[in-house]
Amino acid sequence: MKKVGVAILGLGVVGSGTYKILTEHREFYKKNHCLDITVEGVMELNRERALSLGVEESKIASNIAEICSNSEIDIVVEAMGGIEPAKTFVLAALNSGKSIVTSNKELYCKYGHELEKVAKKNDCGLYYEATCVGGVPVIRALLDNLQGNKIISLTGIINGTTNYILTKMADCGAPYGEVLKEAQKLGYAEANPTSDVEGYDAVYKLSILSSLSFHTKVPYTEIYREGITDVDPVDIQYGKHFGYAMKLLAIGKNGEHGIEVRVHPAFIKSTHPLASVNDSYNAVYITGDGVEDVMLYGRGAGALPTGSAIVGDIIYCATHQGNNYSTFNNTEKADLTTKFIKNFESEYYLRLSAKDKAGVLSKITSHFTKRGISISQVIQEKAEDGQVPLIILTHTTFENDVKKTVDELNASEGVAKVLSVVRVIS
Ligand code: HSE
Numbered sequence: 413m414k415k416v417g418v419a420i421l422g423l424g425v426v427g428s429g430t431y432k433i434l435t436e437h438r439e440f441y442k443k444n445h446c447l448d449i450t451v452e453g454v455m456e457l458n459r460e461r462a463l464s465l466g467v468e469e470s471k472i473a474s475n476i477a478e479i480c481s482n483s484e485i486d487i488v489v490e491a492m493g494g495i496e497p498a499k500t501f502v503l504a505a506l507n508s509g510k511s512i513v514t515s516n517k518e519l520y521c522k523y524g525h526e527l528e529k530v531a532k533k534n535d536c537g538l539y540y541e542a543t544c545v546g547g548v549p550v551i552r553a554l555l556d557n558l559q560g561n562k563i564i565s566l567t568g569i570i571n572g573t574t575n576y577i578l579t580k581m582a583d584c585g586a587p588y589g590e591v592l593k594e595a596q597k598l599g600y601a602e603a604n605p606t607s608d609v610e611g612y613d614a615v616y617k618l619s620i621l622s623s624l625s626f627h628t629k630v631p632y633t634e635i636y637r638e639g640i641t642d643v644d645p646v647d648i649q650y651g652k653h654f655g656y657a658m659k660l661l662a663i664g665k666n667g668e669h670g671i672e673v674r675v676h677p678a679f680i681k682s683t684h685p686l687a688s689v690n691d692s693y694n695a696v697y698i699t700g701d702g703v704e705d706v707m708l709y710g711r712g713a714g715a716l717p718t719g720s721a722i723v724g725d726i727i728y729c730a731t732h733q734g735n736n737y738s739t740f741n742n743t744e745k746a747d748l749t750t751k752f753i754k755n756f757e758s759e760y761y762l763r764l765s766a767k768d769k770a771g772v773l774s775k776i777t778s779h780f781t782k783r784g785i786s787i788s789q790v791i792q793e794k795a796e797d798g799q800v801p802l803i804i805l806t807h808t809t810f811e812n813d814v815k816k817t818v819d820e821l822n823a824s825e826g827v828a829k830v831l832s833v834v835r836v837i838s
Pocket of ligand 1: 570571572573574608613712713
């Protein structure tokens with residue numbers, strides 16, 4: 413029976429979940445995988461928390477050097493989050509010959525190139541399934557199952573907090589701020605929700621997933637980002653009228669003109685499988701040139717779902733010879749030959765408030781005509797206080813043309829004010 417010693421850095425939600433799975437399933441792994449996996453060390457500032465989980469006092473390390481010098485430890489799980497001290501600890505562990513399993517998306521996204529270099533130098537494994545979409549095995553699917561395909565696109569709901577908030581806003585029509593407070597009370601959103609609600613968390617994950625999918629480095633700095641803080645429930649309701657659900661989508665496309673990567677709220681047809689991914693659930697919809705469409709769905713966060721991804725990596729690391737590294741040149745910046753498309757194409761939904769007088773509608777549409785933007789549907793509601801709410805849906809057009817049209821409409825005094833613009837995924 414192969415013995416595998418594990419250390420866990422950080423016993424917060426993810427680290428505790430991992431500890432629980434490993435200790436409760438020890439006999440199961442012995443029987444089914446011929447592996448005796450034991451937790452030989454932990455690093456956790458809150459000793460009481462470690463002890464209450466059942467960690468023996470002697471296994472609580474006071475510093476990273478104790479973990480690095482412990483010959484019983486083969487694999488170090490980093491579940492601390494943040495850049496420092498996680499980065500220093502991971503590099504120290506790699507330099508002492510330990511393989512790494514991490515759930516830290518920000519660290520892997522920003523410094524994966526550096527970690528991989530040190531892992532290679534020391535012939536260590538570097539595993540990161542838990543960095544993206546928690547318990548949903550999307551990284552393994554891309555690396556070990558879909559690798560025969562050219563991946564054309566991936567579209568994901570890869571942040572549970574924002575999906576929960578948008579689902580509740582759609583269900584009850586409540587404004588963003590109110591639903592956020594409720595989500596914080598229920599533990600779905602963090603006290604400081606910025607990383608989730610402004611789309612940074614999704615950007616880190618999309619950077620990792622699109623680099624793997626398209627076999628070229630997609631730095632997070634190349635990803636267009638827009639969060640959900642300005643989403644108005646009025647637009648979600650209008651979207652429903654047109655048969656759309658609003659989601660914070662992470663989109664990666666690899667086409668003949670280059671790579672397109674973006675995170676923003678979008679309308680998606682309610683018949684699309686992603687439209688029924690609600691509450692804090694996540695999903696990734698992948699299109700490959702052979703397999704066609706594949707959707708992976710499940711829990712993107714939480715102690716046991718993320719612990720499941722970590723333990724999967726531990727078992728993979730312990731049962732595979734050699735180490736797999738990136739298929740692409742893993743550098744900080746993108747390869748010079750990689751082209752990123754910033755002026756992407758989409759259909760658009762615009763909500764305007766227009767003056768209720770003769771000629772206004774034709775003036776508004778003339779701004780669209782001027783840029784060759786074709787309108788597909790228009791709704792004009794009843795006027796209130798001389799202002800009419802106007803909803804315009806466009807056919808596929810360029811992002812930059814829509815931005816210029818919006819600027820011109822807002823500058824056209826007394827005509828209309830654009831209140832919202834939402835991209836529509838057809
Ligand atoms: N905060 C993330 C989410 C989970 O809400 O999906 C960890 O990435």
